[in-house]
Amino acid sequence: MDNTCPSCGFDKEIETKPLCKYCYYRGTIGAAKLLLFQTMRDNGNKYLTIDELTELVNRNQNRKKQITKSAVYKIIRRYSKYYDQAKRRRSSYLILKKEIRRKKGQAGRPQIKYKLSMRLLKRLKNYEARWKMGNPINKRVKEGEKFRVTMEYKKRAQGISIKLKKEEYDLYTYILV
Numbered sequence: 001m002d003n004t005c006p007s008c009g010f011d012k013e014i015e016t017k018p019l020c021k022y023c024y025y026r027g028t029i030g031a032a033k034l035l036l037f038q039t040m041r042d043n044g045n046k047y048l049t050i051d052e053l054t055e056l057v058n059r060n061q062n063r064k065k066q067i068t069k070s071a072v073y074k075i076i077r078r079y080s081k082y083y084d085q086a087k088r089r090r091s092s093y094l095i096l097k098k099e100i101r102r103k104k105g106q107a108g109r110p111q112i113k114y115k116l117s118m119r120l121l122k123r124l125k126n127y128e129a130r131w132k133m134g135n136p137i138n139k140r141v142k143e144g145e146k147f148r149v150t151m152e153y154k155k156r157a158q159g160i161s162i163k164l165k166k167e168e169y170d171l172y173t174y175i176l177v
Contacts, residue, residue: 007174008134008159010152019177022156027177030127030137032067033075035060035175037124040116047098047113050076065176076114093117132171134160 005012007023017024039057040048048056053076054069080095096117099110116124127137134157164171 005156006169007163008156009163010156010159019174020156022153023160023174024177026134026136026160027174031175032071033079034124034127034131034137035067035172036072036075037116037120037127040114041121041124045116045121047096047115049111049113053114079120080114092119094120094123131175132161132164133157134164 003012003015004010005020005023007019007027010020012020014021019027036053036057039060040053042060043056050069050073054067054072057072058066076095080097082092094117096115098113098115100113101110102108130137130139163169
């Protein structure tokens with residue numbers, strides 16, 4: 001078995017794993033939100049429901065493992081959690097929320113649709129740039145394993161960016177591994 005990581009080209013810490021710790025961390029932390037936000041942007045950044053978003057992400061992703069509705073809801077909820085407070089302040093929206101009331105005579109809750117704000121579209125460009133440079137999408141992680149940026153990880157990021165520039169593999173090959 002080869003002891004070299006196919007993503008960055010450096011040695012893997014654990015021989016049985018397909019990627020090294022850095023590339024695995026990079027491909028999982030924040031990757032789901034990147035795919036979701038890209039899907040929302042690529043579909044015209046229109047107001048969409050959670051069900052529609054789940055269907056679009058799974059159609060765009062083309063993987064065996066499908067993203068669940070609850071995972072999409074958690075990401076949307078995290079970014080629209082303080083929407084009502086931001087609405088009172090009239091600033092700092094990340095995800096815009098729109099309630100569509102039912103017609104008279106129809107029972108049920110109002111339908112809630114979501115859309116990316118301009119601030120989040122700018123942030124999405126930064127996420128994509130970080131991914132192309134070989135860095136993890138998130139700068140800070142509140143929960144789970146945290147990486148200290150060392151010279152070794154900088155070299156691994158450079159190795160990834162060089163391989164992406166040479167087009168040795170597709171841009172999102174090692175995402176959500």
